[in-house]
Amino acid sequence: MTPVGRLPQVTEEFLELAGGRVHLLRGGTGEPVLFLHAAGGAGTWLPFHGGIAAAGFEVIAPDHPGFGKSDEFPEEDSIDDLVFHYLDVLDALGLEKPHVVGASFGGWIAAELAVYAPHRIGSLTLLSAAGLRLPEHPVADLFLMPPAKIAATVFHNPPPAAPVADGPLDIDAIIAAYREATALARFSWVPFFNDPKLERRLRRISAPTLVVAPSDDRLIPVEHAKRYAERISGATYAEVPDCGHAMYFEKPEEFAAVVTRHLREHSLKEQRS
Amino acid sequence: MKFSFFHLMPYSQLPDDFDTYDSISLTYPNSNFDPAFGASLYSRYLDELEYADQLGFDGIAVNEHHQSGYGLMPSPNLMAAALTRRTSRARIMVLGNAIGIRGNPLRVAEEIAMLDLMSGGRVDSGFVRGIGWEYFGHSINPTKSRSRFNEAHDLIIKAWTSPEMFSWYGENYEYRYVNLWPRPIQQPHPPIFIPGAGSTETMKFCAERRYTYMSVYAPTSIVRRWFDGYRAAATELGYVADPEKIAFSVPIYVADTDEKAHREAQPVVEWLYHKGLKQTGEMVTPPGYMSPGSLRGVLASGLRMGGNSYEDLLANGQAVVGSPSSVTKRLSELYDELGGFGQIIGLFAIGPSTHEQVKRSAELFATEVMPVLRPLGTEGTS
Numbered sequence: 001m002t003p004v005g006r007l008p009q010v011t012e013e014f015l016e017l018a019g020g021r022v023h024l025l026r027g028g029t030g031e032p033v034l035f036l037h038a039a040g041g042a043g044t045w046l047p048f049h050g051g052i053a054a055a056g057f058e059v060i061a062p063d064h065p066g067f068g069k070s071d072e073f074p075e076e077d078s079i080d081d082l083v084f085h086y087l088d089v090l091d092a093l094g095l096e097k098p099h100v101v102g103a104s105f106g107g108w109i110a111a112e113l114a115v116y117a118p119h120r121i122g123s124l125t126l127l128s129a130a131g132l133r134l135p136e137h138p139v140a141d142l143f144l145m146p147p148a149k150i151a152a153t154v155f156h157n158p159p160p161a162a163p164v165a166d167g168p169l170d171i172d173a174i175i176a177a178y179r180e181a182t183a184l185a186r187f188s189w190v191p192f193f194n195d196p197k198l199e200r201r202l203r204r205i206s207a208p209t210l211v212v213a214p215s216d217d218r219l220i221p222v223e224h225a226k227r228y229a230e231r232i233s234g235a236t237y238a239e240v241p242d243c244g245h246a247m248y249f250e251k252p253e254e255f256a257a258v259v260t261r262h263l264r265e266h267s268l269k270e271q272r273s
Numbered sequence: 274m275k276f277s278f279f280h281l282m283p284y285s286q287l288p289d290d291f292d293t294y295d296s297i298s299l300t301y302p303n304s305n306f307d308p309a310f311g312a313s314l315y316s317r318y319l320d321e322l323e324y325a326d327q328l329g330f331d332g333i334a335v336n337e338h339h340q341s342g343y344g345l346m347p348s349p350n351l352m353a354a355a356l357t358r359r360t361s362r363a364r365i366m367v368l369g370n371a372i373g374i375r376g377n378p379l380r381v382a383e384e385i386a387m388l389d390l391m392s393g394g395r396v397d398s399g400f401v402r403g404i405g406w407e408y409f410g411h412s413i414n415p416t417k418s419r420s421r422f423n424e425a426h427d428l429i430i431k432a433w434t435s436p437e438m439f440s441w442y443g444e445n446y447e448y449r450y451v452n453l454w455p456r457p458i459q460q461p462h463p464p465i466f467i468p469g470a471g472s473t474e475t476m477k478f479c480a481e482r483r484y485t486y487m488s489v490y491a492p493t494s495i496v497r498r499w500f501d502g503y504r505a506a507a508t509e510l511g512y513v514a515d516p517e518k519i520a521f522s523v524p525i526y527v528a529d530t531d532e533k534a535h536r537e538a539q540p541v542v543e544w545l546y547h548k549g550l551k552q553t554g555e556m557v558t559p560p561g562y563m564s565p566g567s568l569r570g571v572l573a574s575g576l577r578m579g580g581n582s583y584e585d586l587l588a589n590g591q592a593v594v595g596s597p598s599s600v601t602k603r604l605s606e607l608y609d610e611l612g613g614f615g616q617i618i619g620l621f622a623i624g625p626s627t628h629e630q631v632k633r634s635a636e637l638f639a640t641e642v643m644p645v646l647r648p649l650g651t652e653g654t655s
Contacts, residue, residue, distance in 0.1 A: 077416075144300075144409065144555050171572045178568055181560035182416055189414040189560075 010045050015092045020071030024062035028053025031268045032098040035061040036106030039184050043068030048248035051256025062089055066183025077186050079195050082109050083116045099263050103127040114205045121207040123266040125259050126228055127247055128213050128220050133194035137221040156216040156244035202231040209235040210262040214243035274650040275616045276643050277332030277366055278325030282318045283549055284342035285625035296552040298341035299406040317628050319355055326360035328639035334366035340410040343549045350384040357391040365392050368466055369399020374413045378425035382432040389457040399466035400426055406556040416561030421445050433462040469499050472567050480506035487520035492589035493610050500611055516650045517615035524620040526594045527637040537630055538594040539583045544624030546581055597641035608649055615650035
């Protein structure tokens with residue numbers, strides 16, 4: 001375990017799985033929370049993670065295959081591969097039944113994981129999760145958007161655009177971004193960010209579930225979150241106002257607070273007793 | 274030197290507000306397509322290809338594009354089929370079938386075999402991966418592009434050449450019964466053409482199989498690197514690349530005088546590069562379409578290929594324009610600058626050029642340019 005930068009309580013680890021190495025960040029102490037990241041932000045400890053850790057939880061944030069510092073796992077190319085991947089991760093971490101929180105692409109993985117292995121999920125939190133096929137409310141095609149348009153789409157209040165650098169291209173940064181986009185496309189190009197069978201399988205989910213949507217989601221329309229909340233037995237639904245799909249990048253405190261409330265209400269200890 | 278007359282079959286009528294669209298492809302609304310006009314274009318364009326056969330071009334060539342005004346041939350094999358019945362001399366070159374995006378490569382093997390029989394063994398079979406935007410348009414995962422292309426190629430070659438039925442279990446395709454009827458008339462199979470755009474994997478792939486390696490439209494300095502890469506791959510395999518297996522693709526416009534040629538060519542060459550090839554980076558390079566190594570190579574070599582003005586395009590060898598003697602001279606220069614090649618794949622029907630302009634340009638080229646350049650690029654001359 002290696003401390004990360006000047007964040008004394010955050011450590012960096014690599015898990016050795018059969019197909020390669022998984023990079024993860026870990027911080028805080030308390031009940032374990034497996035956090036499955038969105039398409040952006042792999043390998044980065046954000047104020048959102050810190051907020052959950054500060055509330056008394058151990059946040060474990062792995063990078064998906066082909067993201068951040070995790071290996072490619074080139075044989076994994078579908079959502080069920082990711083389910084088995086994360087069952088391997090849970091086993092390697094010795095986590096029997098943690099809290100699972102997933103955002104966007106990671107929310108899709110979390111929902112599928114909870115469908116396949118409901119007994120491994122202590123509580124489930126889906127933050128504007130992908131995964132459902134709602135042809136009348138399609139997911140916007142981020143693959144066709146230039147970077148500036150992605151920022152304008154996913155933020156309710158987009159930050160001012162960074163000035164265009166005059167110097168030479170940062171080729172390493174471009175390659176790194178292309179690598180992650182490639183990993184994302186591997187799992188989600190077609191069907192496009194959905195599993196046609198997921199919706200009818202959601203009835204299998206038994207963990208206490210919170211579904212959260214940002215009020216102004218122009219990437220995955222809020223109807224997706226509402227459908228999740230309808231189909232998962234006993235799920236609660238919450239909206240974070242004045243926020244876009246960037247969610248915990250745009251409103252980290254609000255997202256940490258709404259997630260933490262759910263984790264506290266469904267303590268793993270109380271579930272066991 | 275061998276000469277072919279290549280057609281894209283562009284949809285040449287664009288609205289005044291065209292510049293407000295990202296591209297002529299993928300998302301350009303098909304309300305801009307007038308079927309009656311499209312029908313007249315097909316008729317005209319087939320006439321032009323047939324005329325090139327009569328003029329003595331060695332090959333007449335078509336290709337595949339989808340959801341685009343850049344090229345109106347979602348099925349190049351349909352156009353090739355039409356040409357088999359109305360031409361008698363020229364090779365019919367399908368450059369190529371986009372086997373990276375086809376759902377059923379066995380169908381491609383069947384159709385090319387049919388064309389080979391229908392044309393009396395005149396078919397050349399190009400294989401392409403399909404342009405980035407076509408992976409959006411046909412919902413094919415671009416991260417599988419290379420794997421799908423390679424597997425489809427292997428399956429098609431085996432289907433053409435296997436004397437007995439076989440089964441196929443691949444990463445992308447599974448067939449329990451491959452038993453091709455009809456089989457191609459050319460043995461072991463029709464010649465294969467592959468376009469290259471810098472990938473070292475493609476250079477090696479072509480050199481190993483002695484396939485024809487053809488360029489796509491790019492500045493001379495870049496095409497030179499591609500051709501050198503192909504020649505180096507052949508050398509590494511222990512042989513000298515036959516110049517006939519190197520094909521230079523370029524738009525060509527010939528008129529009676531230089532002045533007339535430039536006056537007529539400038540708007541259509543600008544149409545081709547500024548409108549026909551207008552596309553966003555996201556459309557060209559969807560995720561996984563390029564390997565990290567190839568992307569690094571493209572970025573490091575400076576993707577911005579210099580200017581895109583008419584003068585730049587001429588200077589960079591991305592269009593050849595002039596009187597017959599000027600075009601002959603310029604192509605000889607490019608022959609030297611590119612280290613030699615044995616085939617010119619000329620685009621004569623450029624953008625919105627008229628039928629009369631295309632016919633005249635092809636006539637002048639066939640009668641006054643081809644005879645002079647003919648001795649270049651045959652084995653032993655380079």
